[in-house]
Amino acid sequence: MGLFSGNVPIDELRYHEHQKFSTFDRENDSWPKGNCAVDYKAGWWYKACATW
Numbered sequence: 001m002g003l004f005s006g007n008v009p010i011d012e013l014r015y016h017e018h019q020k021f022s023t024f025d026r027e028n029d030s031w032p033k034g035n036c037a038v039d040y041k042a043g044w045w046y047k048a049c050a051t052w
Contacts, residue, residue, distance in 0.1 A: 019045040 020028035021043060027035040029046035036046035 016045045016047050019047050022046050 019030075022028040022035065022037040022045070023043040024035065024038050027037070029048060031037040031046070031048040035048070036049040037043050040046075041048060
């Protein structure tokens with residue numbers, strides 16, 4: 001990674017900090033209505049199916 005120069009008002013990834021990785025067959029998110037990895041068709045450190 002290189003250096004960044006500019007303004008970043010919000011750390012967009014901080015919302016997902018300390019989450020376990022979720023996949024279609026291993027749900028580790030905290031969303032009670034489904035599996036975020038299935039809904040978004042991608043593995044990620046989802047908190048509650050939000051990408052912000």
